[in-house]
Amino acid sequence: MATSDRRSATLALAHALSAAERGLPVIPLSASKLPALRSPHRHEPHPVVCHGECGRPGHGVHDASSDPAAVRALFAAAPWATGYGIAxxxxxxxxxxxxxxxxxxxxxxxxxxxxxxxxxxxxxxxxxxxxxxxxxxxxxxxxxxxxxxxxxxxxxxxxxxxxxxxxxxxxxxxxxxxxxxxxxxxxxxxxxxxxxxxxxxxxxxxxPTTPSRPHHTPPSPRHGRGLIHFVRSAHEGQRNTRLFWAACRAYENGLGDSLAEALTTAAVHTGLTEHEARTTILSAARLTRNAQPADPPNATASRSDTRP
The missing domain is CATH 3.30.2250 (Prim-pol fold)
Known part of the structure; x- marks a missing residue:
C-alpha cells in the first residue's frame, strides 16, 4: 500500500471513530464510495438474503456500528478503505x-x-x-x-x-x-x-401513514352462507363479478381459504367452469391486501345521486 493510501486509511479510521463517539453508526468505504467489504455470500450458488445474521462482515450498511471495537475490526478487515459511511x-x-x-x-x-x-x-x-x-x-x-x-x-x-x-x-x-x-x-x-x-x-x-382498516367482527358461518348464496343467485353477465366480490369479502374476513371450495361449487352452479372460478378466486386472494371495501355489484340501492 502506498504511503498516501496508508495515510488516507489511517485518517478514515480516525474520523470514523470520532463519528462513532457521537453515536453515529459507521462502515468503511473504498475510494469508489462503496462499502469496502464485499459480501461473504458472493460465491454461493444461490442468492442469499442476509443482513449480517451470519456474523460475518460484508453486508454493507447493515454492518454499521458505533462501537469502537467493532469499528476497528471492520477497518482492520478492509485496510484499503479511504473513507467511511454513516448509516x-x-x-x-x-x-x-x-x-x-x-x-x-x-x-x-x-x-x-x-x-x-x-x-x-x-x-x-x-x-x-x-x-x-x-x-x-x-x-x-x-x-x-x-x-x-x-x-x-x-x-x-x-x-x-x-x-x-x-x-x-x-x-x-x-x-x-x-x-x-x-x-x-x-x-x-x-x-x-x-x-x-x-x-x-x-x-x-x-x-404517508397507511390508514388502519376498520375493525372487523369475527367471521361467522352465517356470513359465509350469505356470500355463497350471493354467488349462486348470479345471472348470466354478473357471475364472474359476483364471485370476485364475494371472494374478496371472504378473504378480508378471514374466510377465504375455508370458503374457496364452496364458492367454486356455487360459481360452477351458475355456469362458470371450475377453472374460471378458481382463477377468479385466486385473483381475489392476491388483490385483497390492497382492496378497499366495495358495495355488492348490482346492489338494489342506487348511490348515483347523493346530493341533497
Whole structure:
C-alpha cells in the first residue's frame, strides 16, 4: 500500500471513530464510495438474503456500528478503505441526509434554489445544521428525524438534484477521501449538531401513514352462507363479478381459504367452469391486501345521486 493510501486509511479510521463517539453508526468505504467489504455470500450458488445474521462482515450498511471495537475490526478487515459511511435512519440520531447534487454546470446552486422554493412553498425554515461539502461541488445537509418515522431513500423525487438518504442508506462522512476528492465540513458547521428535520419537510420525504382498516367482527358461518348464496343467485353477465366480490369479502374476513371450495361449487352452479372460478378466486386472494371495501355489484340501492 502506498504511503498516501496508508495515510488516507489511517485518517478514515480516525474520523470514523470520532463519528462513532457521537453515536453515529459507521462502515468503511473504498475510494469508489462503496462499502469496502464485499459480501461473504458472493460465491454461493444461490442468492442469499442476509443482513449480517451470519456474523460475518460484508453486508454493507447493515454492518454499521458505533462501537469502537467493532469499528476497528471492520477497518482492520478492509485496510484499503479511504473513507467511511454513516448509516442513516438508525438510533439515536435517526439521521436524514439531504443531498444537494450536481447535475451539470452550476447545478449545486440550482438544487439549493429548488430547496429554498420548497421551503417557501411549504412554509418551513431550514435550521443551521451539519453541512458536508462534496468533491463535485454539492453538499449534504444532516437532519434528524423522529424514531417513529421511516424516511426512505429517493433520488430527485423531491425536486431535481435533491436526493434523500434515509433508512437503509448512508452518507459519506467528512474526512473521507474518494477517487474524486475529499469530503469536508462546510465552514461554520464544524461544531453544530444535526438539527431536527422541519415537520413540513418530513411530510414531503416520508411516505404517508397507511390508514388502519376498520375493525372487523369475527367471521361467522352465517356470513359465509350469505356470500355463497350471493354467488349462486348470479345471472348470466354478473357471475364472474359476483364471485370476485364475494371472494374478496371472504378473504378480508378471514374466510377465504375455508370458503374457496364452496364458492367454486356455487360459481360452477351458475355456469362458470371450475377453472374460471378458481382463477377468479385466486385473483381475489392476491388483490385483497390492497382492496378497499366495495358495495355488492348490482346492489338494489342506487348511490348515483347523493346530493341533497
Amino acid at each position: 442513516c435512519g438508525r438510533p439515536p440520531h435517526h439521521l436524514i441526509g439531504v443531498d444537494l447534487d450536481v447535475l451539470h454546470g452550476d447545478a449545486a446552486t440550482t438544487a439549493t434554489t429548488e430547496l429554498r422554493h420548497l421551503a417557501l412553498q411549504h412554509l418551513f425554515t431550514l435550521p443551521p445544521t451539519v453541512t458536508v461539502l462534496t468533491p463535485s461541488g454539492g453538499r449534504h445537509l444532516w437532519l434528524t428525524g423522529p424514531p417513529d418515522v421511516v424516511v426512505p431513500n429517493s433520488a430527485s423525487r423531491l425536486a431535481p438534484g435533491i436526493d434523500i438518504r434515509g433508512a437503509g442508506g448512508y452518507l459519506v462522512g467528512p474526512g473521507s477521501v474518494t477517487a474524486k476528492g475529499a469530503y469536508r465540513l462546510a465552514p461554520g458547521s464544524e461544531h453544530l449538531d444535526p438539527a431536527p428535520c422541519p415537520r413540513a419537510l418530513l411530510d414531503l420525504i416520508a411516505p
